[in-house]
Each structure stands twice: as C-alpha cells, then as structure tokens.
Amino acid sequence: MAAKSALARTFMQALRPDLGRPASSLISDVLLEDQPIQPPEDINDIMVSFSTSEMQSIEAEFKYTLLLKFPKGCPKLTRVRENISNWGLAHAFSVVPMNPRHVILHLTSVDDFGQIWTRGSRSIDSPSFRLLKWSSKFCRKEESSLAAV
Known part of the structure; x- marks a missing residue:
C-alpha cells in the first residue's frame, strides 16, 4: 500500500x-x-x-451491511430506526435511505449481522420487506442472488 x-x-x-x-x-x-x-x-x-x-x-x-427492500415503498425512516432499535442489537448501527424502496442498514458487528440476516419477521409498520446483503455489484433493477443459509 x-x-x-x-x-x-x-x-x-x-x-x-x-x-x-x-x-x-x-x-x-x-x-x-x-x-x-x-x-x-x-x-x-x-x-x-x-x-x-x-x-x-x-x-x-460494508461487509456487515444489509439492504431492506420495501416493494411498495419504505415507511418513514424514523419508524424504521425505531423498529430496528427494538431488534436487540448489541452494537452500534446506522440506517440510511438509499431510494424510495431501499434502506441501508450498516452494522458494526458480525453477531448483529448474523442475528438480523437470519431473522424471521420481515415487516415494519405493516409494509413487508426483504433483506438483501449489500454488494458492490448491487443493482436495484435486478434481484440479488445472495441469500442467508
């Protein structure tokens, strides 16, 4: 370097x-x-x-970064943050809007990442969402092939 x-x-x-x-x-x-x-x-x-x-x-x-994809539009960002705050995360995180249907969730711990990536519930204030693993090859017009196993 x-x-x-x-x-x-x-x-x-x-x-x-x-x-x-x-x-x-x-x-x-x-x-x-x-x-x-x-x-x-x-x-x-x-x-x-x-x-x-x-x-x-x-x-x-961004190795511990996830995207929340809301197919019908994202709820208010304050509600997204409040909801994520109740998920029992042990470390700091940030929530940033990407566009009207995607929200970036940047985590700082592998434990929190694993907890959320394998999480069952997928809704915030009724709108359902999908969790996607962030990648530099992410394209909002294409479906991601990355999934939790």
Missing part, C-alpha cells in the same frame, strides 16, 4: 470540499489513491471510478 501523502484527499473531500467530517463516524472515509481529474465542462460527462484497492476497501467497510 502506498504511503499517504499530505495532499491525499478522500472521496468525500473530492466531491464536497465544503463539508467537514461525515455525520456518521460508523462509516469511515475511503482514501483516494490519486488526485481526481478536473470535471469536464459538460456535467453529463462526469463519472466516478474506483481502483481495485479502493473497491476492496469499500467491500471491507
């Missing part, structure tokens, strides 16, 4: 230099290997790409 230089910036700093540290200390920032290129004049040409080592870092950071 290359030494971190004084000029190294994180992904968040490259996208939003006006922001300080992220709101959640549960999810660490990914260090970019190279300085990002200047964005093109046409905003439609902007693209983000990650190196293999950056993807490995992201995969490691």
